[in-house]
Amino acid sequence: MDAELPSHPPVYQLPAEAEVGSGPPAIEAQRVEVRYRDKLVWKDATFRINPGEFVAVIGPNGAGKTTLFRMLLGLHWPSGGALSVLGGPPRRGNYRIGYVPQRHTLDQDTHLECDKLVRLAYPGARWGPGKRWRPLQWGPRLRLQAERVAAAQALEDAGAADLGSRALGALSGGELQRIFLAEALVGNPDLLLLDEPLSNLDLRRSRELVETIHGLVRSRGVTTLLVAHDINPMIKCLNKVIYIANGNVAVGAPDEVLTSRRLSELYGFHVEVLHDSRGNLVIVGGEDDRGEEGG
Amino acid sequence: MSGGWSGIPWSWNIVTDVRLLWSFEFMRNAVEAGTIIGILAGIIGYFVVLRRSAFASHALGHTGFSGAAAAVLVGVSPVYGLLIFTIATASGMAVLGNRASNRDVEIGTVLAFALGLGLLFLSLYNGYAQEAYSILFGEVLGISSSEVAFTLWTSVGCLAVFALIYRPLLFASLDEDVAEAKGLPLTLLNLAFLVLLAVTISFAVQIIGVLLIFALMVTPAAIAVRLTVRSLTAVIVSVAVAVSAVWAGLFVALWTNYPASFFIVGIIFFEYVVVRGVGALRDTALLRGVEASEGEGVRSLRNAALVASVSQVLFVGGAALLVLSLLTDPGATGRPSLLYRHGYWALVAVASAAILGGASSLLYFSGFRKMATSSREFTAPTFLTLVGLLGIGFAAGGFALYLSGTALATSAYGLAPVAELFGIPLTLLGVTFAVVGLAGQAVGTWRMGLRYREGTLRAGAVLMILPIVGSGVSFLGYRRALAREPALGS
Numbered sequence: 001m002d003a004e005l006p007s008h009p010p011v012y013q014l015p016a017e018a019e020v021g022s023g024p025p026a027i028e029a030q031r032v033e034v035r036y037r038d039k040l041v042w043k044d045a046t047f048r049i050n051p052g053e054f055v056a057v058i059g060p061n062g063a064g065k066t067t068l069f070r071m072l073l074g075l076h077w078p079s080g081g082a083l084s085v086l087g088g089p090p091r092r093g094n095y096r097i098g099y100v101p102q103r104h105t106l107d108q109d110t111h112l113e114c115d116k117l118v119r120l121a122y123p124g125a126r127w128g129p130g131k132r133w134r135p136l137q138w139g140p141r142l143r144l145q146a147e148r149v150a151a152a153q154a155l156e157d158a159g160a161a162d163l164g165s166r167a168l169g170a171l172s173g174g175e176l177q178r179i180f181l182a183e184a185l186v187g188n189p190d191l192l193l194l195d196e197p198l199s200n201l202d203l204r205r206s207r208e209l210v211e212t213i214h215g216l217v218r219s220r221g222v223t224t225l226l227v228a229h230d231i232n233p234m235i236k237c238l239n240k241v242i243y244i245a246n247g248n249v250a251v252g253a254p255d256e257v258l259t260s261r262r263l264s265e266l267y268g269f270h271v272e273v274l275h276d277s278r279g280n281l282v283i284v285g286g287e288d289d290r291g292e293e294g295g
Numbered sequence: 296m297s298g299g300w301s302g303i304p305w306s307w308n309i310v311t312d313v314r315l316l317w318s319f320e321f322m323r324n325a326v327e328a329g330t331i332i333g334i335l336a337g338i339i340g341y342f343v344v345l346r347r348s349a350f351a352s353h354a355l356g357h358t359g360f361s362g363a364a365a366a367v368l369v370g371v372s373p374v375y376g377l378l379i380f381t382i383a384t385a386s387g388m389a390v391l392g393n394r395a396s397n398r399d400v401e402i403g404t405v406l407a408f409a410l411g412l413g414l415l416f417l418s419l420y421n422g423y424a425q426e427a428y429s430i431l432f433g434e435v436l437g438i439s440s441s442e443v444a445f446t447l448w449t450s451v452g453c454l455a456v457f458a459l460i461y462r463p464l465l466f467a468s469l470d471e472d473v474a475e476a477k478g479l480p481l482t483l484l485n486l487a488f489l490v491l492l493a494v495t496i497s498f499a500v501q502i503i504g505v506l507l508i509f510a511l512m513v514t515p516a517a518i519a520v521r522l523t524v525r526s527l528t529a530v531i532v533s534v535a536v537a538v539s540a541v542w543a544g545l546f547v548a549l550w551t552n553y554p555a556s557f558f559i560v561g562i563i564f565f566e567y568v569v570v571r572g573v574g575a576l577r578d579t580a581l582l583r584g585v586e587a588s589e590g591e592g593v594r595s596l597r598n599a600a601l602v603a604s605v606s607q608v609l610f611v612g613g614a615a616l617l618v619l620s621l622l623t624d625p626g627a628t629g630r631p632s633l634l635y636r637h638g639y640w641a642l643v644a645v646a647s648a649a650i651l652g653g654a655s656s657l658l659y660f661s662g663f664r665k666m667a668t669s670s671r672e673f674t675a676p677t678f679l680t681l682v683g684l685l686g687i688g689f690a691a692g693g694f695a696l697y698l699s700g701t702a703l704a705t706s707a708y709g710l711a712p713v714a715e716l717f718g719i720p721l722t723l724l725g726v727t728f729a730v731v732g733l734a735g736q737a738v739g740t741w742r743m744g745l746r747y748r749e750g751t752l753r754a755g756a757v758l759m760i761l762p763i764v765g766s767g768v769s770f771l772g773y774r775r776a777l778a779r780e781p782a783l784g785s
Contacts, residue, residue, distance in 0.1 A: 092475075106470070
């Protein structure tokens, strides 16, 4: 890819081979406590996410998974403890973070091409008309070219190269998630926050999307946090799991955290983790006693 | 507005007509103001559609009504009252929150109160009926030169602000949560958008009125997004639809003495119906092909070409007889009669030709639809012939409407002009669609010629511009294809 585009600075540098666990941490939390409208969401979270790690954020509805993301984005402040993101305090508008929210404003009547959404998310050109319409600005063509190349690259990396000229409203759920992934990738982020990208996808599409995301984690070395309801589609790719339940947070390697003993401690009552013959997990008794955490 | 201008000497020469129109100052003002407002409404409308703020724009128009009424009561131009009231409402909506524009119940409550307030102001004023009428339905021919200048300079300011916030507003409209995370000031953008909307609505009310504001603010953009997925192209199309509708509406209004607002709204509505109808037709199951063998498709097309030839022979013969009747009529009543001598037979021939023409279009459609099962290249001819079928229906309906209008004219009902106003455009649209259908038949026949390497079919496709010959040659081509390809079965 780079060989074909020699005339402008590379959109991002490929790390030689992502070295998990080296360098300063991507996220560091020390005794973080968070409240939402004076109600305690969770407390006492101490963990460290290293650059290039692929992390799943798991927990029942309303446990505070999205709140964690909003804190990392600087949209919500912790009520106690210290949190650092990419070597600094969380701040709004950090272009080193790519974000895919759970809810979107789009619907079936959005007749706009996908490519445009991805390009709008490219950092920099925010105010005024597109750079194309500013003849006095130095190097407008180069800037436009960089945006176009970055968008094309992001679409390709998200496995959506052929969707660029389609209308947003005409896409299926799985295709739309790939466009959102490209939108998050276009600024070449160091940290990706994906909020429930697998909801509403069937098992096969979930696994395909996880494969794409895991490929990105390895090729771009981007630290990725993914909120999911079901951990099974990605369990073999994960470096860490952040499990939030009952106001507590447990962080560690999947086989450390996803045990009957750790989860029972977390929930404060007995929870059973069952394994099937193909390595899938079923957590019984965790979520409102309905036992539907598994696949 | 209506009445009083019937003395304008219209000709069929559009250039002199336009030059004549331009010599009236009120018409110049109307065209200038209409153009400026069309541009502004077309651009803002795109965001109204994207952000789903259609109801908010409707509500702003209604609060503008009380503003205009208050201004009339105080004795200043309604546009100032409109601006103050709509901008105040817009700011209130923005303060309530980003999604305030979607709070239907709150907005509905406020707009009802605003309308009531406007009613009170107008009853306090003496010239109640005339003012209410022009605020509710627009009075484009009453715009003064100073109002045009005010509209122009304010609009230039609005466009400058718009150029500045175009990209962030587009992003925030598409993906609010990501835009927020990226640090875009959502509340400020929402405020700026609603204030621009308020200003545009205040100006547009002068042209189209409070009640018809939707047609100019929302529908042009709704048409545009159906035609293109590119944002800049959509904005340009939206502006073009709005401006051309205003121009055409003004021109036709002066020509016919009916209100300009009606024609502007009518043209935009008609375009919307056509765009949506054609879009729905394209998505319909009718185009997905049917379970049929290729041989059945070719036989349907062969029959279609045969029926078309017979229909065209009947038509040409009937038309010739009609001309003959007209030419040989001694004119006992002073007028040549269509029905003299061979006239009845001629009419029977033309009527059967029309019925057979419809049947052949149906057969062409059915044949291409069967072919589309085997090859995707017949999807387009299927669609085009379907449009043609629709056109035949439109033309028949429109012509019937026109005839009933002329019949009503003799009994002096007020409905007669309505039937004519709708009948003639509907007939013209139907004829246009029917021509599209004929083009589809030609394209499909050409592709059949390529598929079966049959030169006669390709010749038939080219000759379709001629009556009788094209369908005749095509018929022979289909026969030869069927005879030569054993796989098709006969």
